[in-house]
Amino acid sequence: MTAFPTDWQLDLDGPIGPRLREILRARIVSCDLPPGARISESEIAAAYGVSRQPVREAFIKLVQEGLLKVRPQRGSEVARIDLQAVLDARFVREATEADIVSLLASRGDPALVAELERQIALQERVRKNSPADFIDLDEMFHRTLAEAAGRRTVWTLIETLKLHFDRVRFITSATFPTDTLLAQHREIAARIGARDPAGAEAAIRTHLREVLSHLPEVTLAHPEYFEGQVPDGLSAQVA
Amino acid sequence: MTAFPTDWQLDLDGPIGPRLREILRARIVSCDLPPGARISESEIAAAYGVSRQPVREAFIKLVQEGLLKVRPQRGSEVARIDLQAVLDARFVREATEADIVSLLASRGDPALVAELERQIALQERVRKNSPADFIDLDEMFHRTLAEAAGRRTVWTLIETLKLHFDRVRFITSATFPTDTLLAQHREIAARIGARDPAGAEAAIRTHLREVLSHLPEVTLAHPEYFEGQVPDGLSAQVA
DNA sequence: TTTGCTTGACTGGTATGGAAGTATGGTTTA
DNA sequence: TAAACCATACTTCCATACCAGTCAAGCAAA
Structure with a gap:
């Protein structure tokens, strides 16, 4: 696991x-x-x-x-964490997964929605106790979406992108907003089930921006972890 | 170059x-x-x-x-060419560049549009004589888009994706539809200049699907170049 | 005290030898 | 004739030795 x-x-x-x-x-x-x-x-x-x-x-x-x-x-x-690389990796991931869920929502496969809800129930159960397991379940959730769209190899591409902001995520794991993320998973699954491509796309874009929501704090707490100067307008770029 | x-x-x-x-x-x-x-x-x-x-x-x-x-x-x-990997690489690239041009179109920077038109004029000039140079110019065109969106590192990510369908493109370089691609470049630049995000996005999606338009023929001409069995519904997936 | 140079202990880059495993082709045996 | 066997020539992988460049400490000279 x-x-x-x-x-x-x-x-x-x-x-x-x-x-x-x-x-x-x-x-x-x-x-x-x-x-x-x-x-x-x-x-x-x-x-x-x-x-x-x-x-x-x-x-x-x-x-x-x-x-x-x-x-x-x-x-x-x-390597120190390259902020530009992190933000760009998120950009690519967001664009890709947006297209994926849009595609899935246009189909609205009930079997997929059932599987997603099953995973969400699992996430709900481990949420409080073990945040590490929640991260694993989150990863499985997104991989399921990619594979359901018939994009077997897309997830392996995303995995290499994920490495960069997983480093950020690991530092902030203590303050990980699992409740928010869980609610967003629910929204994504719901929009897919409702055959609402635009809504599903918007939901996952919001979701993927949440992951780096604590980035500005991290750059302040550990500036020595980051490459070059941390720009001023970071908060705006993240959001 | x-x-x-x-x-x-x-x-x-x-x-x-x-x-x-x-x-x-x-x-x-x-x-x-x-x-x-x-x-x-x-x-x-x-x-x-x-x-x-x-x-x-x-x-x-x-x-x-x-x-x-x-x-x-x-x-x-x-490695033999993995069709799934090729199509997935294109999927990621299309999603990413779609978001890029959408962003650029929402700005509509005149300086960028001027630069794009300058490059298009260059492309027009070398189109007939040297298709190899046209490929280089095409690459520069897309890199310009990525960098204009402030996504410096995105292009390096796309470059590794490009490798896979560049192999396909090299085989078909003789029948490369430079006139069509050139017209699509014009359309993309025009939609950005007109501040039409949806139009720009649609234009570049069409453009990026054109690149693999000859894929079915190649799989028939050189089946030994490809991994596993070539699926029947390939043409549909490409388009 | 300050400056410049030498020296030696690092670093990663390359060359080479040997170990373990696999495919192949010829030989032997039933 | 056909099947089983074995020697041999590969392959990649790991270990070792050597090379060249870098850097810092220490000494010598101004």
């Missing part, structure tokens, strides 16, 4: 390069390796008891995902 | 891993390394006179871009 491995131990059976990549990615996204932290290939290699080569392999992938910055002969560090 | 290196010689100054990656990517996209072609690390290493390590590095990146398939201890081959 969990999206990331919870323990950061490396199992040496099978290919360790990809495995190491997932571990490091989880550590970065969860801010166990905070933005700006300096790490080296040999350091990680020694820590996990492997050679530098698989570490290097993992580093290359993390660089391509924008989670790591490597400067030859100088050193590597966990 | 050209999006890819035209000659496939490897300059040994500076890091050769990233360089090699671009070269191989260009060769794959242009079908010089056709889908399904089997290649190995050592083979490429010998061909370019480098060791296997930077080749491996390039391979990892290509795998992550979905252009290469590597099966451990078996061999690597150029």
Whole structure:
């Protein structure tokens, strides 16, 4: 159920390069390796008891995902959060999912709506107790929408986008407005069931903007986590 | 101006891993390394006179871009074109650029419209003689739209999506309907200038569907280039 | 005290060797 | 003839060694 491995131990059976990549990615996204932290290939290699080569392999992938910055002969560090990249990733995700739910609403498949409501009931149940599980359920909700639209591979694309503002989300997880998000899920499912494309589209746009609603506070609380200067009109851009 | 290196010689100054990656990517996209072609690390290493390590590095990146398939201890081959991935990539791009031009049209910046018309005039000039240059200009046109919307990093995201249907586009470049595309560019610029968001959005959606208009023919001409079975209702999905 | 240079301990990039696994083609056996 | 077997030549993956560039501390000279 969990999206990331919870323990950061490396199992040496099978290919360790990809495995190491997932571990490091989880550590970065969860801010166990905070933005700006300096790490080296040999350091990680020694820590996990492997050679530098698989570490290097993992580093290359993390660089391509924008989670790591490597400067030859100088050193590597966990990429600071690029606000522009975060906002742009949300822009792409919003546009994509808006088209998805619009398409779904024009169909109004009752089976899909039933499945969504089943998931919403689950979300309701775990809401109070375990916010981490709620995040997993939220992810499943959106993946279900994408796959219902016949866009099998779209979700994998969105997943790489999600990485960037998942880092933000992890910092704000304490103040995560699960009640608001849950209500928005209900609205989305309702608009799809009512065959109201415009309404469904509007609902999910509102929903996806909610995710970054606490971004301005985070930039103030942890300015050292962010790339460059935090612009003044941030609140306006988020909303 | 050209999006890819035209000659496939490897300059040994500076890091050769990233360089090699671009070269191989260009060769794959242009079908010089056709889908399904089997290649190995050592083979490429010998061909370019480098060791296997930077080749491996390039391979990892290509795998992550979905252009290469590597099966451990078996061999690597150029990934066949995944129709679902192509159509989904177009879906994401269409949704994203639709929101972009909608935003731009709500502003109606005259300076932007002037720039677009300047580019269109250029496109008109090179249209007949060099279709390759037209492709480059088309790319610049769309990048201009993204950057004008203040979405600096969105275009880099779209570029990775573009890779997949650029492979299709390269095969059909002979029958590329430059006149139609040019007219659609004019329509997009006009709707932005007229401050008509809905019209601009509709125009660019039509435009982006045109790019894959020849996809069904290609799947029939080269079925060995594609992953799995080509579905019957393809034409409907494209349109 | 300040400036400039040297030196050495890092960094990531590359080359090479060996280990584990897979496909292939020829050989042997029923 | 046909099926089972084995040697061999691949493949990718990991470990190790070496290379070149970077940076900072410390010493020497002004």
